[in-house]
Amino acid sequence: MDIQLKRGFLDVCVLAAIKDGESYGYKIIKDLKPYIELSESTLYTILKRLETAEMLTVRSAEHDGRLRKYYRITDNGLKRIKEFRDEWKEMVSVYQFVIKEESHE
């Protein structure tokens, strides 16, 4: 997906990836891969941003001798996902404007 297009979706995708239970960085990237690809540097930037915005919480834990940071969604995060549903309506309206009278060969 085009980088500019991604910008509006990445945050909410990361939230969606943890909304059914805790997850951690590496796993989030793999879970999102079929839908949207993002690099580690991108993800950790986003996670930090979402933490600052209090849309998720973090806890550190050791797993097989390696550090893992587990992320859990908050009420703010869930609210963000709900807002996205409204934003989607705007996107649909824009999409219809753009493809209006376009040939569908």
Added chain:
Amino acid sequence: MDIQLKRGFLDVCVLAAIKDGESYGYKIIKDLKPYIELSESTLYTILKRLETAEMLTVRSAEHDGRLRKYYRITDNGLKRIKEFRDEWKEMVSVYQFVIKEESHE
């Protein structure tokens, strides 16, 4: 619409605004207003970018003593709109992932 979300739509909206015939800056802003809002500084940046990418051509003309620059879409521009239709499919897939199992109260 959220600024991050806009980023993926603005270019293609501007192209859509001129795809049925020539238009000029001030008019494009007004025509797009019901769908997506953008400032003059944003628009002129976009127009310059699309011109560089050869997705539109420009001609200057005087109208009521004022300068006007008329923009016309090119084949590249039309191709861009077609590509957007494919990108939309990806967006739909991402959207469905995000709202999956979401309550629809």
Added chain:
DNA sequence: ACATAATACATCGTAACACGAAGTATATGA
């Protein structure tokens, strides 16, 4: 007559953000 708004385009600086590159460190499998 004068002020304000609308039309029309241009430039500059800034802040947000995705990303590649590079780094640190452990575990596993060939």
Added chain:
DNA sequence: TCATATACTTCGTGTTACGATGTATTATGT
């Protein structure tokens, strides 16, 4: 032993939307 996978971190960079500001003319209202 050497590569690969796991796992998180930091830095620098390029793209980009936007507010602020500027220039200039025409139209409108009082």
